[in-house]
Amino acid sequence: MSTIERVGVSLEKELLGQFDGLIEKLGYTNRSEAIRDIIRERLSQDHLKNPQSRAVAAVLLVYDHHSTQLADKLLKLQHDCPLQVVATTHVHLDHHNCLEVIIMRGKVREIETMAGKMTSLRGVKLGRLNIVGTDV
Amino acid sequence: MSTIERVGVSLEKELLGQFDGLIEKLGYTNRSEAIRDIIRERLSQDHLKNPQSRAVAAVLLVYDHHSTQLADKLLKLQHDCPLQVVATTHVHLDHHNCLEVIIMRGKVREIETMAGKMTSLRGVKLGRLNIVGTDV
Amino acid sequence: MSTIERVGVSLEKELLGQFDGLIEKLGYTNRSEAIRDIIRERLSQDHLKNPQSRAVAAVLLVYDHHSTQLADKLLKLQHDCPLQVVATTHVHLDHHNCLEVIIMRGKVREIETMAGKMTSLRGVKLGRLNIVGTDV
Amino acid sequence: MSTIERVGVSLEKELLGQFDGLIEKLGYTNRSEAIRDIIRERLSQDHLKNPQSRAVAAVLLVYDHHSTQLADKLLKLQHDCPLQVVATTHVHLDHHNCLEVIIMRGKVREIETMAGKMTSLRGVKLGRLNIVGTDV
Numbered sequence: 001m002s003t004i005e006r007v008g009v010s011l012e013k014e015l016l017g018q019f020d021g022l023i024e025k026l027g028y029t030n031r032s033e034a035i036r037d038i039i040r041e042r043l044s045q046d047h048l049k050n051p052q053s054r055a056v057a058a059v060l061l062v063y064d065h066h067s068t069q070l071a072d073k074l075l076k077l078q079h080d081c082p083l084q085v086v087a088t089t090h091v092h093l094d095h096h097n098c099l100e101v102i103i104m105r106g107k108v109r110e111i112e113t114m115a116g117k118m119t120s121l122r123g124v125k126l127g128r129l130n131i132v133g134t135d136v
Numbered sequence: 137m138s139t140i141e142r143v144g145v146s147l148e149k150e151l152l153g154q155f156d157g158l159i160e161k162l163g164y165t166n167r168s169e170a171i172r173d174i175i176r177e178r179l180s181q182d183h184l185k186n187p188q189s190r191a192v193a194a195v196l197l198v199y200d201h202h203s204t205q206l207a208d209k210l211l212k213l214q215h216d217c218p219l220q221v222v223a224t225t226h227v228h229l230d231h232h233n234c235l236e237v238i239i240m241r242g243k244v245r246e247i248e249t250m251a252g253k254m255t256s257l258r259g260v261k262l263g264r265l266n267i268v269g270t271d272v
Numbered sequence: 273m274s275t276i277e278r279v280g281v282s283l284e285k286e287l288l289g290q291f292d293g294l295i296e297k298l299g300y301t302n303r304s305e306a307i308r309d310i311i312r313e314r315l316s317q318d319h320l321k322n323p324q325s326r327a328v329a330a331v332l333l334v335y336d337h338h339s340t341q342l343a344d345k346l347l348k349l350q351h352d353c354p355l356q357v358v359a360t361t362h363v364h365l366d367h368h369n370c371l372e373v374i375i376m377r378g379k380v381r382e383i384e385t386m387a388g389k390m391t392s393l394r395g396v397k398l399g400r401l402n403i404v405g406t407d408v
Numbered sequence: 409m410s411t412i413e414r415v416g417v418s419l420e421k422e423l424l425g426q427f428d429g430l431i432e433k434l435g436y437t438n439r440s441e442a443i444r445d446i447i448r449e450r451l452s453q454d455h456l457k458n459p460q461s462r463a464v465a466a467v468l469l470v471y472d473h474h475s476t477q478l479a480d481k482l483l484k485l486q487h488d489c490p491l492q493v494v495a496t497t498h499v500h501l502d503h504h505n506c507l508e509v510i511i512m513r514g515k516v517r518e519i520e521t522m523a524g525k526m527t528s529l530r531g532v533k534l535g536r537l538n539i540v541g542t543d544v
Contacts (some may be wrong), residue, residue, distance in 0.1 A: 299528035
């Protein structure tokens with residue numbers, strides 16, 4: 001556990017009141033915890049701007065599992081980069097559609113390239129990428 | 137399988153050239169497929185603007201697994217909404233940090249509320265929410 | 273000027289060091305100022321989620337000024353909502369393209385609708401909307 | 409005016425129906441125009457990922473015009489980069505707050521740096537950056 005420091009922050013009373021209202025709505029019971037979280041979020045945004053940063057990501061793919069050989073192509077893509085794909089979760093959405101969530105680790109640029117390749121496969125209807133920095 | 141229609145689109149030659157360059161870079165082998173994908177993405181954005189829309193989502197949480205009772209609190213939150221949580225994947229990032237990816241189904245507003253509750257738990261360092269529409 | 277309050281925040285030493293590094297890079301000379309800014313940004317995001325919130329916005333439109341009657345149509349749209357459009361700035365980008373930045377005040381939903389109408393006009397190539405809350 | 413090409417796109421009937429519904433809501437009277445717009449938007453996103461790309465941008469600043477010397481500092485920042493700042497529009501929001509919209513041209517990275525410097529000035533409460541590519 002890292003050493004804890006205590007710093008003082010000056011805020012207009014009105015701003016503080018609005019912030020306390022927001023964090024109560026979000027479920028925070030502690031103001032420091034909320035401020036730490038928005039600081040980490042801001043740091044993470046900055047960290048991920050660098051395509052060379054290390055990161056972990058989830059790619060969400062919605063696809064029609066009747067698409068010919070799509071599952072094979074997805075598996076092949078994942079196995080061509082065995083160091084990066086940590087885990088895959090597959091969910092049946094309805095008769096046609098699946099959601100596949102693929103957790104990957106690597107550099108931001110590599111993750112974006114791999115997510116692009118997966119999304120562009122025929123049969124993949126929607127692809128979303130969510131990256132978080134690992135140096136948090 | 138739904139009926140396929142064929143529509144004609146007029147584009148400036150230069151715009152078409154730029155688009156063909158982009159989709160080749162992204163890995164598409166077929167222009168129709170790429171146009172379908174950006175149409176679906178645009179529809180999905182619009183669909184998710186409505187807090188009552190049905191959606192599926194992945195919440196990514198980075199947390200310190202030494203945090204007292206955090207795992208218990210996360211499990212309790214998930215079990216208090218048993219219909220929504222489809223699957224959870226847990227990944228060890230390093231000695232301190234875990235990534236948990238929680239797949240949920242429900243209305244956009246409910247998903248956002250649940251993601252907020254999870255993110256605001258003490259010990260959760262980063263929370264990200266990625267929602268996709270299910271009517272794709 | 274509103275009353276100033278001083279609150280204490282506990283942070284891990286390492287997190288504080290990373291934050292100090294970021295805000296120095298961004299040009300801040302004062303940590304409280306940086307924390308106030310990210311708090312305001314977070315509040316603003318929440319405020320703008322409500323389509324009924326009051327806001328001020330800039331719409332950026334890139335268009336070909338040779339497009340028949342486009343300038344007239346844009347002007348007409350703006351005059352059909354005289355209370356909302358505060359100011360318009362027009363910039364020549366190159367022989368064909370102009371940038372028009374339209375500053376509007378009103379409710380989030382009204383602003384979004386108006387921005388959509390402008391962007392969908394024939395000849396408008398790109399439209400971007402940037403909304404900020406006015407209760408800051 | 410660039411040459412117009414006509415390409416055929418295959419879409420599921422249901423997807424086409426949903427898209428026609430969306431673009432009618434957005435105010436489009438022509439399907440090609442709507443598809444051109446989402447193609448340009450997608451190209452623009454890709455273009456702006458490269459920090460060396462040429463772009464035009466609007467920075468929105470909300471600030472308290474009672475802040476000591478803030479207007480001077482903002483002007484000085486703008487004059488230190490005379491080639492980039494195209495135009496500035498100033499709007500009074502209420503007794504305390506102003507909105508300033510600053511239109512700049514340059515490379516993506518330079519624009520981001522300048523926007524960061526402006527936002528971090530003491531007295532600037534909110535800063536937003538909206539970049540569009542100029543090769544549209």
